[in-house]
Amino acid sequence: MVVTASALAHAEDLADFVEASPSSYHAAAEVARRLEDAGFTRLAEEDAWPAQPGGRFVVVRDGAAIAWVVPADATPTTPSQIFGAHTDSPGFKLKPKPTTGSRGWLQAGVEVYGGPLLNSWLDRELRLAGRLALADGRVVLADTGALLRLPQLAVHLDREANSGLALDKQFQTQPVWGLGDPTSEDLLGELASSAGVDASAIRGFDAVVADSARGAVFGKNDAFFASGRLDDLASVHAGVVALASLSDASAGSGSIAVLAAFDHEELGSASRSGAAGPFLEDILVRVYAGLGADATEQRRAFAASWHLSSDVGHSVHPNYAHKHDPVVQPLLGSGPILKINANQRYATDAVGAAAWASWCESVGVASQEFVSNNAVPCGSTIGPITATRLGIRTVDVGIPILSMHSARELAGVSDLHDLTRVAAAFFSA
Numbered sequence: 001m002v003v004t005a006s007a008l009a010h011a012e013d014l015a016d017f018v019e020a021s022p023s024s025y026h027a028a029a030e031v032a033r034r035l036e037d038a039g040f041t042r043l044a045e046e047d048a049w050p051a052q053p054g055g056r057f058v059v060v061r062d063g064a065a066i067a068w069v070v071p072a073d074a075t076p077t078t079p080s081q082i083f084g085a086h087t088d089s090p091g092f093k094l095k096p097k098p099t100t101g102s103r104g105w106l107q108a109g110v111e112v113y114g115g116p117l118l119n120s121w122l123d124r125e126l127r128l129a130g131r132l133a134l135a136d137g138r139v140v141l142a143d144t145g146a147l148l149r150l151p152q153l154a155v156h157l158d159r160e161a162n163s164g165l166a167l168d169k170q171f172q173t174q175p176v177w178g179l180g181d182p183t184s185e186d187l188l189g190e191l192a193s194s195a196g197v198d199a200s201a202i203r204g205f206d207a208v209v210a211d212s213a214r215g216a217v218f219g220k221n222d223a224f225f226a227s228g229r230l231d232d233l234a235s236v237h238a239g240v241v242a243l244a245s246l247s248d249a250s251a252g253s254g255s256i257a258v259l260a261a262f263d264h265e266e267l268g269s270a271s272r273s274g275a276a277g278p279f280l281e282d283i284l285v286r287v288y289a290g291l292g293a294d295a296t297e298q299r300r301a302f303a304a305s306w307h308l309s310s311d312v313g314h315s316v317h318p319n320y321a322h323k324h325d326p327v328v329q330p331l332l333g334s335g336p337i338l339k340i341n342a343n344q345r346y347a348t349d350a351v352g353a354a355a356w357a358s359w360c361e362s363v364g365v366a367s368q369e370f371v372s373n374n375a376v377p378c379g380s381t382i383g384p385i386t387a388t389r390l391g392i393r394t395v396d397v398g399i400p401i402l403s404m405h406s407a408r409e410l411a412g413v414s415d416l417h418d419l420t421r422v423a424a425a426f427f428s429a
Helices: 005-019 024-037 187-195 230-244 278-292 296-301 350-362 383-391 413-428
Strands: 056-062 064-069 081-084 091-102 105-113 125-132 139-148 176-179 204-213 215-220 224-227 257-264 308-311 337-339 369-372 392-398 400-402 409-412
Touching: 005 215, 005 224, 005 230, 005 413, 024 056, 024 064, 024 125, 024 139, 024 230, 024 308, 064 230, 064 278, 081 215, 081 230, 081 413, 091 187, 091 308, 105 204, 139 187, 139 350, 187 204, 215 296, 230 257, 230 400, 230 413, 257 296, 278 296, 296 369, 308 350, 308 383, 337 350, 350 392, 350 413, 383 392, 383 409, 392 413, 409 413
Parallel strands: 081 257, 081 308, 308 392, 337 369
Antiparallel strands: 056 064, 064 257, 091 105, 091 204, 105 176, 125 139, 125 204, 139 176, 215 224, 224 409, 337 392, 400 409
């Protein structure tokens, strides 16, 4: 396998993106920052929006961001090409009254978020990051950098550890962050200090734990890329890069290019910033209203639109091949995947599969199929949710990875770049 210089540069840029995005709130802000640097205008939902064709815009709602490019020749029935992904990842979220500890140790009170591989979080330097709501009405982002650690019990004290380690989610997942008396120390003070604000001004907070190590390229011929939060920042990053590179000529190709980066996918997407919430519909309705569309014309546009739902899938694992379908076995480094499920856990159908093949072929990218072993329950993602809410034809895709839901996941360098290339072709279709 030969990894191109462009693919390596893309992986390094992804490492920058993940490093800047330890929480969904940071990820949404980074999406907006990058797109503003690329000439997009940031809009506020409470303001009036431009009411004519043309323009590049981005909106942030909590930990989600939606951006779009309207062709200058757009009409009330111009369809949309929507690339969807999500900004959150499994891990831990800070509880109320988070400063805890015992026996001279300071610890953080955390709650399990989603379905992380708990053991993967042991013995790593972790950062605490999120948003702080202040007494003066401001909401600021905070990131402590490396501060916490979940230390594993030594094998000398647990001789059965290598026979199967199971962590108690309440008592054995509370990381240490210092030494001292928890009655006189304040973890929120550490978070506030990182944001340059006074802890006494905090009236609310949403903070999560994230791996502090930077993403890294490694392996024979630089084939591998390991990082935290690849599920699903790999897809968010692909969409941002593809949308930012969309030329004015491509933007006039007959469709509205949309990037929808939702929050809370790992919890089922049921929130105001999740795919099951109203965010995407709110944006699309306002965009089409600006083009003069009535309700019928909006629905005509939806009927002609596409949603490419991008989330990671499983590469065949060399040590656990029996967990995969015996025939359909996508391999990391062999191209993006088309995700298929008979029970509609993924929204791909025959028409969508054909469209995906055409987008891949247009840029010379090889594609693989993914389907679950019948005896292993299949996960789901934002694709079926958007298809159900809006009736927009949806195709579920992604990249194959190993160590899904680990604190540090493994992807193929070439797959990351190829997904971005297909996303660009999709936006221009």
